[in-house]
Amino acid sequence: MSDMTFDGMTVLMTGASGGFGKSATRMFAERGARLVLSDVNETALKAHAEALQADGFEVVTITGSVADEAHCQATVDLAMETFGRLDVAINNAGMSHNPGKVHEVDSARAQDTIQINLMGVFYGMKHQIPAMLAGHQADQQTRSILNLASLAGIGGAPTMSMYAAAKHGVVGLTKSAALEYARKGLRINCLCPSFARTPIVTEGLLDGSDEDAEKEKFLTRGIPMRRLAEPEEITQSMLWICDPKNSFMTGQAVALDGGTSAMGR
Numbered sequence: 001m002s003d004m005t006f007d008g009m010t011v012l013m014t015g016a017s018g019g020f021g022k023s024a025t026r027m028f029a030e031r032g033a034r035l036v037l038s039d040v041n042e043t044a045l046k047a048h049a050e051a052l053q054a055d056g057f058e059v060v061t062i063t064g065s066v067a068d069e070a071h072c073q074a075t076v077d078l079a080m081e082t083f084g085r086l087d088v089a090i091n092n093a094g095m096s097h098n099p100g101k102v103h104e105v106d107s108a109r110a111q112d113t114i115q116i117n118l119m120g121v122f123y124g125m126k127h128q129i130p131a132m133l134a135g136h137q138a139d140q141q142t143r144s145i146l147n148l149a150s151l152a153g154i155g156g157a158p159t160m161s162m163y164a165a166a167k168h169g170v171v172g173l174t175k176s177a178a179l180e181y182a183r184k185g186l187r188i189n190c191l192c193p194s195f196a197r198t199p200i201v202t203e204g205l206l207d208g209s210d211e212d213a214e215k216e217k218f219l220t221r222g223i224p225m226r227r228l229a230e231p232e233e234i235t236q237s238m239l240w241i242c243d244p245k246n247s248f249m250t251g252q253a254v255a256l257d258g259g260t261s262a263m264g265r
């Protein structure tokens, strides 16, 4: 971690004001990156950007949903117009549906889950890739895309079936795209965390009540380390995966799961 530098590089992050997004973008900025931040939550996005700017970091923001292709295109346009280059793109925005067995999942929410978690990554990559290919042709430096999948992208996830379906899609999309651009100066990987202590878990699956300790025990019962990940345990890997020195790694679905996938799920 200590010798990683993103000096002069532009890093684009979707879902930038959530748990992973906030933590990772600050780490990138502290290592020299200029930031293009997007999120659907305007208030949280502005607050995060202002905190970064107050510390002297270069940040631009754009509000919108990754489910909207025009927003994804506008985010890339903002990076190019503001900083003239796009070096790292992290398609991180995501949400889940109401927990429940397949017949209990609300259909509209299931559709949103696919549209945001899978189509949002596709729209992002579709517009990030041409800018990155052109940049590589101009300066021969390798660019990197990182998509946020999940452990639910490499194994079944009871009561989260459509989330798992979307995240399996992200893994397939990542691997396919990595093969398409392997000789074009573009590395494309995805990250597959198990439960981490961010709002998607603390507000979506826990609720701040006295029962949270029991619920957390239940959530982590299948994880060999028997605990949630802390956000920084995930986000430091986001930097490592995108580090230009990590130059031979592409097409990987990297599990950060306290050992869960080692059990042969």
Ligand SMILES: NC(=O)c1ccc[n+]([C@@H]2O[C@H](COP(=O)([O-])OP(=O)(O)OC[C@H]3O[C@@H](n4cnc5c(N)ncnc54)[C@H](O)[C@@H]3O)[C@@H](O)[C@H]2O)c1
Pocket: 014, 015, 016, 017, 018, 019, 020, 021, 038, 039, 040, 041, 064, 065, 066, 067, 092, 093, 094, 095, 116, 148, 149, 150, 151, 192, 193, 194, 195, 196, 197, 198, 199, 200, 201
């Ligand atoms: N925290 C975990 O346990 C965990 C585990 C595996 C994978 N992930 C994945 O990591 C990514 C980041 O999750 P997190 O833990 O930081 O969650 P989070 O809920 O803290 O943050 C998600 C962010 O995405 C934004 N967002 C939601 N819908 C959006 C949309 N349509 N368009 C743009 N932005 C939108 C939210 O406003 C929020 O800022 C997600 O893709 C999630 O599925 C999280």
